[in-house]
Amino acid sequence: MVKVDSKKMFEDSRKKGYAIPHANFIDWNSARAFVSVAEEKQLPLILAFAQSHSDIISLEEAACIGNFFSTHAKVPVVLHLDHGEDFEFIKKSIDLGFSSVMIDASQKSFAENISITKKVVEYAHARGIVVEAELGHVGANQSTETDQLTDSIYTEVDVVIEFVNQTKIDSLAISIGTAHGIYKGRPKINFERLREIKNRTDIPLVLHGGSSSGDDNLKKCAKQGISKINIYTDFIVSALKASQSQKFSDYISEKNACEDAMKLVLQHYYQVFETKGINYGKEKN
Numbered sequence: 001m002v003k004v005d006s007k008k009m010f011e012d013s014r015k016k017g018y019a020i021p022h023a024n025f026i027d028w029n030s031a032r033a034f035v036s037v038a039e040e041k042q043l044p045l046i047l048a049f050a051q052s053h054s055d056i057i058s059l060e061e062a063a064c065i066g067n068f069f070s071t072h073a074k075v076p077v078v079l080h081l082d083h084g085e086d087f088e089f090i091k092k093s094i095d096l097g098f099s100s101v102m103i104d105a106s107q108k109s110f111a112e113n114i115s116i117t118k119k120v121v122e123y124a125h126a127r128g129i130v131v132e133a134e135l136g137h138v139g140a141n142q143s144t145e146t147d148q149l150t151d152s153i154y155t156e157v158d159v160v161i162e163f164v165n166q167t168k169i170d171s172l173a174i175s176i177g178t179a180h181g182i183y184k185g186r187p188k189i190n191f192e193r194l195r196e197i198k199n200r201t202d203i204p205l206v207l208h209g210g211s212s213s214g215d216d217n218l219k220k221c222a223k224q225g226i227s228k229i230n231i232y233t234d235f236i237v238s239a240l241k242a243s244q245s246q247k248f249s250d251y252i253s254e255k256n257a258c259e260d261a262m263k264l265v266l267q268h269y270y271q272v273f274e275t276k277g278i279n280y281g282k283e284k285n
Contacts, residue, residue, distance in 0.1 A: 006078045010204035010227040012278045019222035019273040022046040024232035033259040035069045037266045050082040063096035106134035117167040136175030157196045171204040178209035198225035215272045222273045235262045
C-alpha cells in the first residue's frame, strides 16, 4: 500500500499552483475507472463517497470499495467522505477506514458550524484522520433552464481566520461562485474573493461544484490557490451519454462504454488542473 497524507498533497499543490481531482464514486465500476486513470497518469487522486449517495450503496459497501482501491492502487489515493452531514455518520466512516472526512455544517449558523466541526475534528485528529469543512455555502443550480444559483452564500473573508483557528480543520471548502449540479451557462467565479481568502490563511482551499464550471475558470482556480476540485456531475452525465449513444447488445458492453466515458472526463480534468505527481514516500503496509 502507498500511504499518503492528503496534507502532503495539498502542501505541494499549493506551492506549485495545481489542483488534485476529487472524484465521487457510487459503485465499484466508477471507483475502478477513476483509479485506473490515476495509475495510468501516475498522479494522485482523492477518491470520494458522499453521504447523500448512501441511498445508492451503503457506507459499509463504499468503505469496502474505497479501502480496496486505496490500498491496492499503485499511486497515492486518499479515501474521502464527502459532505458528511452528521457526527455519527462521519464517526462510522472513520471507523470503517476513511482517511479523510468532510463535515458540512455550512447551512448552520456560524456558531453551530464551529461547534459541530470542532466535535468532528476532535474525534478525527485523535485517530490521525484529516478534516475538511465548509464556510459559506455552495448551493445547487435551480434547473437546467437557468444559470442562477440556489442558496449559495459566498465565504466571508473576515471569518475565515476565526473559523480555522477555532476548529483546527485541515482544509476549507469555500464558496466563490460555483454550484452543485448542471449549469445552463458558465458560472462567474469571484477570483478576487479567492485571492483575499488565500492571502489571509495558509490552510489548503477546496472548490466544490467543479463540473462544467469552465476549463479556464478551473485552471485559474488551481493556479490561484485551490488545492482540490470536486467533480461528480460531469462523470454521471458522460456515462449517461455513452449509454444512450448506441443500442448495446449486452450489459458488459454498455458498462464498459460508461466506464470509458468517465475515464475520459478524469483524464481531461487532470490536464486542466495541471496535476503533478510528487514523491510522497512509499511505505508498504
